[in-house]
Amino acid sequence: MLKHWPGPHRLALSTLFGLLLLVATLIALRPAPVTGHLVHLPDGWLARQFSLPVSPTQPAEQLYQVKPGDTLGGIFHDLGVDHAALRGVLAADTELLALDLLHPGQQLLFTFDSDHSTLTRLTLILHPGHRIHYHRVTEALFEFEEAVLPTHWRQQTYAGVIQGTFYQTARDAGLRDRHILEAQRIFDERINFRRDLRAGDTFALVLGSEFTENDEPTGRRRIEGVRLLARGTAHNAFLHADGNYYDSHGESLNRAFLRYPTVARYRISSPFNLRRKHPVTGRVAPHHGVDFAMPIGTPILSTGDGVVIRTGNHPFAGKYVEIEHHGAFKTRYLHLDHILVGRGQHVSRGDRIALSGNTGRSTGPHLHFELHVNNRPVDPMTADIPMAQRLADAELDDFKQRAAHLAALLDRSDLRLAQRQTRNAPPDT
Numbered sequence: 001m002l003k004h005w006p007g008p009h010r011l012a013l014s015t016l017f018g019l020l021l022l023v024a025t026l027i028a029l030r031p032a033p034v035t036g037h038l039v040h041l042p043d044g045w046l047a048r049q050f051s052l053p054v055s056p057t058q059p060a061e062q063l064y065q066v067k068p069g070d071t072l073g074g075i076f077h078d079l080g081v082d083h084a085a086l087r088g089v090l091a092a093d094t095e096l097l098a099l100d101l102l103h104p105g106q107q108l109l110f111t112f113d114s115d116h117s118t119l120t121r122l123t124l125i126l127h128p129g130h131r132i133h134y135h136r137v138t139e140a141l142f143e144f145e146e147a148v149l150p151t152h153w154r155q156q157t158y159a160g161v162i163q164g165t166f167y168q169t170a171r172d173a174g175l176r177d178r179h180i181l182e183a184q185r186i187f188d189e190r191i192n193f194r195r196d197l198r199a200g201d202t203f204a205l206v207l208g209s210e211f212t213e214n215d216e217p218t219g220r221r222r223i224e225g226v227r228l229l230a231r232g233t234a235h236n237a238f239l240h241a242d243g244n245y246y247d248s249h250g251e252s253l254n255r256a257f258l259r260y261p262t263v264a265r266y267r268i269s270s271p272f273n274l275r276r277k278h279p280v281t282g283r284v285a286p287h288h289g290v291d292f293a294m295p296i297g298t299p300i301l302s303t304g305d306g307v308v309i310r311t312g313n314h315p316f317a318g319k320y321v322e323i324e325h326h327g328a329f330k331t332r333y334l335h336l337d338h339i340l341v342g343r344g345q346h347v348s349r350g351d352r353i354a355l356s357g358n359t360g361r362s363t364g365p366h367l368h369f370e371l372h373v374n375n376r377p378v379d380p381m382t383a384d385i386p387m388a389q390r391l392a393d394a395e396l397d398d399f400k401q402r403a404a405h406l407a408a409l410l411d412r413s414d415l416r417l418a419q420r421q422t423r424n425a426p427p428d429t
């Protein structure tokens with residue numbers, strides 16, 4: 001076509017084409033936009049963008065800060081990590097489900113091999129004291145490893161004189177909603193907060209905050225002690241090492257847990273085992289729950305009072321429900337066929353929460369049931385869960401020591417309140 005055009009025009013047009021080609025090439029070569037959450041670019045990144053040979057140096061790392069709405073699949077896609085690696089990591093996370101619900105502010109550290117093509121390790125940084133590593137073992141297999149630093153708890157007390165509702169008084173004292181609700185939940189069986197509290201009654205609460213050895217806050221908080229002085233009667237709750245709350249005499253404040261999440265008993269097809277050997281690879285692959293063989297559609301019951309904190313559908317864990325109970329307890333129910341509750345819903349012990357199934361990676365219809373105490377999985381069949389209403393004598397001494405320490409903190413805030421009340425009292429006339 002061009003050859004039919006007069007010479008000068010042909011030249012101008014060729015130049016124009018040349019320019020367009022150059023611009024197109026420049027656009028193609030332009031590095032991908034760097035988004036704000038990519039904190040660190042791996043070594044050799046620039047070289048890769050321009051197809052230059054990469055020097056065989058250290059493995060490359062890339063740190064990703066989780067944003068609201070992020071999913072692991074989306075992040076892998078954005079970073080160009082292949083789908084097989086995603087499957088491998090998700091499979092390794094089945095016993096933890098730590099990657100299934102990412103929270104803004106968490107960090108993911110991607111480690112690639114020296115040619116920058118293969119993901120060799122993914123690290124989830126839950127907080128400064130808790131990292132989970134997912135290592136590549138073979139082409140298709142990843143394994144997890146948790147790195148938990150020792151932590152300690154520091155106490156702070158909050159106190160107030162009831163005016164209006166307990167909720168409002170506690171808010172004014174500086175407490176957050178979730179701890180106010182938790183305090184009410186602890187006394188659920190003993191006190192009706194509307195009926196039993198009067199203006200002039202007092203409350204004091206010890207809140208613990210967790211710190212690492214390097215004094216970095218982990219973000220975790222827990223109620224360690226509460227005292228309500230209602231119409232002259234003191235109601236105390238102290239957190240014991242077993243994760244449950246007891247009164248001054250060591251009597252449990254909460255209803256006992258059910259040991260089994262079903263009405264009938266079913267055969268255990270695979271027990272809880274932290275040292276379980278993987279049937280195929282022969283490597284240690286912990287089993288964080290107990291498996292009960294049962295027909296699909298068997299009603300699953302919450303083993304305690306609590307709040308549904310998440311439900312999900314995981315490629316390996318299947319449909320699952322997680323419930324947070326009072327104190328330090330959580331339960332999980334996996335491979336469900338049908339979920340009957342929603343996130344945020346309050347459930348009572350014995351409530352139907354789901355129908356059992358065979359979803360996810362499952363070798364037959366069964367329920368995988370987990371119990372966590374202080375965020376660690378324990379054997380639900382043997383765990384020292386609050387089954388009895390009273391602490392055993394063997395534990396009572398230890399409990400009384402803790403309770404005395406917490407009571408002293410509560411006494412101090414009671415005293416401060418009393419002084420405040422005297423100061424605020426109308427002048428004697």
Ligand SMILES: [Zn+2]
Pocket residue numbers: 270287289290291367368369
């Ligand atoms: Zn299982």
